[in-house]
Amino acid sequence: MTAVVLGGRYRLEAPLGQGGMAEVFRAVDERLGRLVAVKVLHARALPPERERFFLEVRALSRLFHPGIVQVLDLGEEEGRPYFVMELVDGGPFDTLGPFEEGPEGERILRAATQVLEALAHLHAQGVIHRDLTPKNILLTKEGHPKVMDLGLAYILQESRHLTRTGYTLGTPTYMAPEQAKGLPLSPKADLYSFGAVLYRTLTGKAPFEGENDQAILFQHVYEEPKPPEALNPAIPRGVSEAVLGLLAKHPEERPGHPSLFQGPLRDLEALRLATPRAGASRSGHYPFGPDPRRLSLKARLDLGGETAWPGEMVHLQGRVYLGSERHLLEVDLYTGEVRRHPLPDAASSPPVARGGVYIGGFDGKVRRFRGQALDWTASTGAEVTAAPLVLGDRVYIASRDGTLYAYRKDEPLFRFHAGGHLAASPTFYRGLLFVGAENGWLYALDPETGVLRYKVRAGAIHAPVAAFRGRLFIPTWEGEVYAFDPLSRETLWNAELEGEVWGGLAVDEERVYVAAWDGVLRALDQATGEEAWSLEVGKVTAGLSYASGHVFLATEEGRFLAVDQRGQVVFEATGLGSVQVPPLPLAQEVLVVNTLGRLYRFGVG
Template sequence: MPPVRLAGRYRLEAPLGSGGMAEVYRAVDERLGRKVAVKLLHPQALPPDRERFFLEVRALSRLFHPGIVQVLDLGEEEGRPFFVMELVEGGPFDRLGPFEEGPEGERILEAAAKVMEALAHLHAQGILHRDLTPKNILLTPEGHPKVMDFGLAYLLRESRHLTRTGYTLGTPHYMAPEQAKGLPLSPKADLYSLGAVLYRTLTGRPPFEGENDQAVLFQHVYEEPRRPEALNPAVPKPVAEAVLALLAKHPEERPDHPGLFRSALQAFQALRLATPRGGAGRSGHYPFAPDPRRLALKATLDLGGEVAWPGEMVYAEGRVYVGAGRGLAEVDLLRHEARRYPLKEEVTAPPVVRDGVYVGAWDGRFYRFRGAASDWSLATGAEITAGGLLLGERVYVASRDGTLSAYQRGELLFRFRAGGHLSATPTFYRGLLFVGSEDGWLYALDPDTGALRYRVRTGPIHAPVAAHGGLLFIPTWTGEVYAFDPLSRETLWNAEGVGEIWGGLAVDGGRVYVAGWDGVLRALEARTGEEVFSLEVGKVTAGLSAAGGHVYVATEEGRFLAVDARGQVVFEATGLGPVQVPPLPLPQEVLVVNLSGRLYRFGV
């Protein structure tokens, strides 16, 4: 047993882990009154282990980067060396996954970019890590990554004489091919390991699995991993391409520029801007918005058709799309011009933007527009009353007759029949497809086969189910909101008395915002369901939108409000006419469209 107190100031509290060379403890620095981590060499450590221990200290001591754990002190107690470092308690890196559309996916990409930058600093100091795993990239409670555990660190000019006998050089599931073959290593080996860590984080599985270490190492050397989106269709193609580039077999083919995931993050943020509720997570959270206290009405525009529930505006490349009566309206924001592309029947679902603009109509067809005309459509056989969900090459379409149809490259994959009408677009989360029905059940389906995994009694569902922070937030037409853990299948809390809920929730900053037909906007704590504030706003059919610490509400009485985190109205416009679709926050303006198709542009 180690001493309870080291150097007269570090009181050991609990073990955090142990390896072949040393053990790590949570401790308290009694002199400064802060929590720290202490790494203490095993008493039976052999001379090579002792030398590696000091190599690790020397490696860490020359590194000063926010993405690398910092050494705070070095000492010895009863002949056992130890060093003190900052304590990182947010869990391993892969806790951020699997990848989901919405803020959670953005956090993974932001964290990946920070690790790339930390590795660039590490390599610039002539140090290789050689053992990057999810457990060796820990997260702070705020989700910031810290590279740690430099027990296998390789100082290019200082550690070549150390023997490899009896020493595990890396972890098989994350080991570069050249490392598996025992070849000389370069910084590109760490990049491969990061690619493997990110693959596991995005998909929930490592790139290669086998019955033993040798089987895994063989695959690293000779086989190609499956594409990440084949395991998790929510992974965007640019993100998958970046990870697969890091997993290239030949070191010279692996990109080493720190901005690799910054570019993927920017592309993802642009997609989030277009589809916060049209995406798989349906959180109602937008990445950008102007200061609402500076908003003023800048212009109005007639879209040429009725814009009604459950429609929604989406943005892509300077244009906004929304169903307007029997047609798709396109607004060029730069020119302030509107065009309308006619269809035979009324557009009854929110558009989705991917490689075109997709909309569902009352005639049971799901259309894709590229330019002024539809170049492709699917016939579902029933009236479409909910938006389509696009995941990679797959399209999921919900219909009024209770059928969820799944297609891939235009071919039918499966059909699932719920017990009631489907008015809400399905939600993809934690690897499952969730379908809310007017018969009062939430169905959890296998996205590949449509097989029913389980179902949960909720109450009639008319609005999309939101997903965030590992939870589903389920709004019901009867006025209840449930927080549900889709993995444990437990309901954490439910809030009652909201009134009929027709529009989607908004999840932002640890809160769930909900408004219904009772005319009250409520902010609830996401983890507990406790009410933070309530505010009389008027009857709400439209979904809510959140951005920049504010929630945006539009009502049947023609009010448009921006409300801050304290429940204070910081902007209000009236006399707009009934509004049934959510406001659309953009970087420089917020758009509102009323039932008759009049678009209002509020800008700064």
């Protein structure tokens, strides 16, 4: 039907999909000059299908919500009815996944909240969708979800004669137990279906799989799904519990409030602040930060000892943790009190605050403190110069002896021996554990067994591998940055710098930011690797931090800078002394600490 013009204004361009009763086309509204989607009923459609088609039009036309696709027009051409709706062409909902720690995972939960709000509106109007699938929740190019395809919708009393007891309409993979049994439905059936959609999005797999529809429906009715974190260890427990709540067998047990994921979302933001490089994907992308144009120096604090390198500050519940000479430092931001947890040897890695505070030392041990007590120690063969990676009940430790040590619930899980020293923290992304070595290889491991899936030659790796939008960004000691697709195993581009890369990268939605020993900060296009701009800043050994549309960095010469996305310096402080620790952006302030252990608090207000 392409090249056909409907109603004298809608020129069909290309098919977008089809079902049993209708086809959907991308079209141009020649009167208004905009792209739209047109759904056209099949010529062979039977009377019940024709009635469901008009039922969908009536359902959509009475719904006005940013999370529901909007009907724009209705018409008929040569006896075939059609309706026109807004074009949503950003892909199905599950393309947001799998869940990754950091901004990508948080994006899924924000989108989930928008869908729950749309469903609440749908249900308030007396409409039950009955066929929620990833393909029926499409994304705009900006990533906002739109519920669509209400062809099976149950609208008050209007559609009861279209179904009968024992005859089930819907998609088995996402079907609620009561729907699978042919029982009367409530809005809670949609919540179950969306729970199944979320499960697939977060883990990459549906909650139940089987050889046929009946096998899948049986599991929906009688079996419990595996916890999502069992399939993807990056998923926090709170998120997993919320999804399992939606998948409760009994409708009355399913939580229906649109704010279901607000608590887990806040927890995720707190976890990012508690983990070096802002999460398991090492993106350097922090959840929030102040407007740097309003910053001023609010306080100085002497921590009482030199800071460790490589070091980093992490934040948890109003406290900041940092490694020092022979101490784990704990700073109470409310009172200014500094506590020093003694260590047998100097700290040699950034801390991680998760269920306790982990820190590595030159004596080859990683210690965990809970409160004032040391409650766990793991020994390696050499000093630990990289932050441990903590995922749920798993801990991964990279050692200078070239071994990755993995623990689960404090018990050894596996060891992987690389061919060179490990100086960078592991990165968990797309279901794989990436370990960069000084011998120039990047190893991709199974996170459960430590089995090598593949390895890629890159160059000596000292800084963490960053990850975002399905790509790894690999900084090498020699001054090259590679963009790598971990699934296709293709190198997408590489950029050559003029100095060694000592600290971690930072990423935003479009660019990768890197500072090298040559004293230049560069913004590289994520898609091409081309330089968008560069800025002379001074020698940088600390990692970069990104928050609230700005890159925050500090230099060996004692400069602290905030740079906007155009490469303009919007805030600068000098005379801080040599800095080798990345700035830490918080909601209302940015923290900077120099090598002598003086903490500077730049705040707003």
